[in-house]
Every structure is written in C-alpha cells, then in structure tokens.
Amino acid sequence: MQQLLKRIHFSLRMLHRYRHALAKIYHSSPRHLRLDKISIATLKLKGVAVLVLDFDGVLAAHGEPEPAEELEPWLQACINRLGPKQVFVLSNKPLESRIAYFKRHYPGVRCIVDVKKKPYPDGLQKIIALSGQPAEAVMLVDDRLLTGALAACIAQVSVTYITHPIVLLSKRPVSELFFMTLRFWERRLISLYSRL
Template identity: 55%
Template sequence: MAIQPEELVARGITVLVLDFDGVLAPHGAQAPTAEVVAWLRRCAVILGEEKIFILSNRPDPQRADYFRRMFPSFHFIAGVRKKPYPDGLLRVMELSGATPEEVVLLDDRLLTGVLATCLAGTGVIYITDPYVSLAKQPIAECFFMLLRYVERRYIALAGWLPG
C-alpha cells in the first residue's frame, strides 16, 4: 500500500475509511492480504484503531468476524444503503464526530465509492491499481476490470478526468 498514514495525518485527516474489494484484498476475499494487514497495523498506531472504518458494499458476516477478531476497535459499517449513497460515510461522521474534511475514503470504484464521497463531501483517494486475483475469481475479476475501465472512460468522456 503506497499511502502512508503519516501523510494522511499531515493533510489533516483523522478518520480513514476503507473499501474492501480491490483495496484490502482481491475481489471476494474474506480477509485482507498480509501486506495490507501490516499496513493496517501501522495505520492503527498512527491514527488510532477506533478512527478506522471499513465501508464495503459487501459487508459479509465473515469479514465482520475477521475485523472483530483482528482489529476489535475498527468500525465495520453494515446496514446502510450501498455506495454511491452517502449513508455509510454519514454514519462514519456520526460515529466519529469528524467533519467531512477530516475523513478520507480509499476506494477503487468511481461510480460507487468516489461518487459517495462527492455526495458526502469527504475526501477521497481513488485506488487505480487495485488487488486482483484472476486465478481465484476469473469471471468476477474480469467483470470488475471491465467495469472499472468503462467507468473511467465514462468519467473521462464527461470531462472530469484526463482521458
């Protein structure tokens, strides 16, 4: 993970919100990769474990269990309307007491996560090199690669991103 928690703090970020699929692990995995676990531990030390939120459009019970066991003070958001609805990010601000400027979401999808941050007014870091495991989930991964490509082209054609 190239994003350094120290840099987030230097930018005034106090609350880190993480998408799961593509950001913490390849699509459909139940636990973050080993590299991400090490990074999460650093984030927890620097930001505080209770300032880290998981906001996935697939808040599976197995994933919730993982975080309950491994990072018990992280918040695992469930029971809200999926991104791009801003509900999950609004819940994060309600629980943390943080302003939108203090919150950043890391997400690999423009038309779900990134759009949700536009609606909620929080910061965003768009992950352009997501975790992909073609060996484990070839059909799902190809589908999401196509989806990411199409939405990038769509946004570029609309003039919001360099083509």
C-alpha cells in the first residue's frame, strides 16, 4: 500500500511538471488508434530503432496471458523490421505466463522485470541501456497517460498513445471497467490541468 501511495504522489508531482507535454500527446493522438494501425515503416522513417510495448490494453485485454491473436502478424512484422533485440515489453504486470510466451514464440524480445512500475522511468532507462540506442531512438506504445506516457516524458523518449485499447468486458468486466474509468479520468484531468 505504501508503494502505491508513493507512486501516486510521484505521478501527481510529475503530472504538474509534464502537464503540457501530456496534453500535447493526448490532443495530437489519432482517435481509435490500435497497435495494428501503427505503420512500422513510418516508425523507421521517424528514426525509431527501439520499440517498447505495454501489454494490458496494447497487446491484449487486461489480465490476458498472451497477445491478442489478431495482433500476431503486426508483432511479427515489427520484429522482422526492427530485429527481436530492439523490441521490448514493459508492463506494470510482468506476469510469468507472458514472459514465458515471448520466450517461446518471440525469442530475443525482452520483457523488462525488476524495475519500478510506470510512471517511474526506470524501465525505459534500462531499455535505453540494454539497446545501446539514444533516448530519441526509443518509442513507447502505451494506452495510459499517467503511467506510460508520463514515464516516456520523464525518460525523454517518444510515445504513441493508444486511444482505442483492447478491452474484453465479457471476460473481466470489473477490471476492464476500472481501467476504462481510469483512462477517462486521466484524459479529463490532463485536459483541465494543462490549462493552468
């Protein structure tokens, strides 16, 4: 509980500092953007050499042990284009089943564990060190403004904000509704706070 309260306090302090950057990310993001709508060729043209993927909401619905089946072709194309060692998974829930899945199906893709949860920038800083690439060559894809996008602002890496996350209400209605509500209030808070 103490760790959660510390993380919330850190998030609020960093929200104040990066409120304009977060508002820009939110307002400039295409509506209904899902992972498979991101052009891998365009990422390369923008100088992205390292792609960091959140799991819940981005690769799969909350709590799922593996990526959504319909995203597999996109994920494979991304790995083929960037190379497996330049693709990372950074989730606040690095479940063993997810790590095992990537080891089995996408060897070389690294799941980052044993770091502070986003919005702390530790995971992104670890990825920068592991990849040997500068921060400006790294892009995070995340569906949360006050965790992933905020961590990206702090670590000075680019971010693609997923505005149409994967949701599976029929399987986990309580957790999905909780995160839908969180996303809604994040957007409202950033819109209001950025005017200050």
